[in-house]
Amino acid sequence: MFGYQPKTEIGAEILNPIETPHTFAGNPIDRGDTLRRDESEIAGLMRSDSTQVLILAGLDPLITSSDDTTANLGWLNYKSANELVGSEPILASFLGIDAEGNPLVAWNVKGSARHGSEQIPESATAKLNLKLCDARESATVISGEETGILSQARANLGWHSTHLFCARCGDPTEMRRGGLMRQCTGCNGEHFPRTDPVIITVVTDGDRCILGQSAGRLSAMKMYSALAGFMDHGESMEEAVRREVWEEAGIRVGRVQYHSTQPWPFPSSLMIGSHCEALTTNVDMDDFEMTDVRWWSREEVLLALAEKSEVLRVPGPIAIAHHLIKAWATGKAGNFRTS
Known part of the structure; x- marks a missing residue:
């Protein structure tokens, strides 16, 4: 799509050589480590015409709403996602590149599946055949590979939401490398997501x-x-x-x-x-x-x-x-x- 060849040829059956790959594992996307070294390139990828956005509210994802037993993550192109949210998300994280070369991004906005979201009201998501769904519940209806993507998005955005300030000096931190780290604006300390x-x-x-x-x-x-x-x-x-x-x-x-x-x-x-x-x-x-x-x-x-x-x-x-x-x-x- 932009000259980058995603490394997505390793499937879940190889990454998880057990009888049944676990839910929240089997993520097939290329996380784009080399791309993350250029902050300007990452910023462009997170807002490009080919960017696919997964919106979460309170870390609960949008999923397709046409079927109660099977569903997909509710991906939107960048323009549609912007129109739906109507303002900048609380947090945005670069997930990687899919097999077709599209940049994948996760946004987290205010609200939750249980309480709804003013930024993405039900009346607006319904027109797109999407709905907010509890993260655990959604994992029972989306594909195994998509649960891996949801796991990455939820864990990364959740970590960023609780590390907005530096543990060393207390100054604000800023996201770097598309979400792989945060850097302090005061002491320049680097902080990395924990597992x-x-x-x-x-x-x-x-x-x-x-x-x-x-x-x-x-x-x-x-x-x-x-x-x-x-x-x-x-x-x-x-x-x-x-x-x-x-x-x-x-x-x-x-x-x-x-x-x-x-x-x-x-x-x-x-x-x-x-x-x-x-x-x-x-x-x-x-x-x-x-x-x-x-x-x-x-x-x-x-x-x-x-x-x-x-x-x-x-x-x-x-x-x-x-x-x-x-x-x-x-x-x-x-x-x-x-x-």
């Missing part, structure tokens, strides 16, 4: 696994999931698994078997999935963080995955927890008896 690593693991002693219910979202949903927690400084993935399981369940863990990772843009985590071997079996739950932690049989877990259990609910396929639990329940991972 928070989180371990999530299924503990097993053979034909049983431990699932827990945290005191927040899971408790409200009456749902059990794999144990999870943020990694600490100076800690390997395996060490974080052993520490978190001990803290939340009072179980000592031996071998740890890596499974896969999932970007989780709420706000900007990387879920590092694994299975691990229980060395002890007596549960001593941390009742500050957890409302319940218990052993579940393989039979009950299989019923829960099929939504037929009367006593156990587990996360759906949008979450890596579902795939970790399923991999163990179907015997495809977490078999420490023969490993």
Whole structure:
């Protein structure tokens, strides 16, 4: 389109060599690192005739509204996006270049799917067959590759919205390299978007696994999931698994078997999935963080995955927890008896 050859030939099936690429992974676009080195070129790409814009309100995206079961991200050309918003967005971030050579940009404006947006009122988006949709809900109806794009857009814009001032001197910061960093206008300090690593693991002693219910979202949903927690400084993935399981369940863990990772843009985590071997079996739950932690049989877990259990609910396929639990329940991972 402008002499740049996008590197988009690597598909999701290569980037994610697991049975089913996770939701929020599989982003197919070329993020244009070399283009980002020229601020004037990036500024032009973010406003060109071929630029495609994804508008978010409160980090919830516009999606197509013609079908309740399948949808697409609501891309607009730059002119149409400007006409819809009517003013400059709160934040604009350069995502990269698609396979056709079009620059892709994400805007974040005021509002949300739940409360609506004065900048992009429903009456205006409906004329374009678009609607605001909760980010989690949208991920269940758009394609896998588009969930990867949404993940990038949401996490990047969310980080920028909370780093408008320098952590070193307090002066305002400005976006640079199309969103890959911010630079302080006072001390020139450079700040880069962060991704928070989180371990999530299924503990097993053979034909049983431990699932827990945290005191927040899971408790409200009456749902059990794999144990999870943020990694600490100076800690390997395996060490974080052993520490978190001990803290939340009072179980000592031996071998740890890596499974896969999932970007989780709420706000900007990387879920590092694994299975691990229980060395002890007596549960001593941390009742500050957890409302319940218990052993579940393989039979009950299989019923829960099929939504037929009367006593156990587990996360759906949008979450890596579902795939970790399923991999163990179907015997495809977490078999420490023969490993």
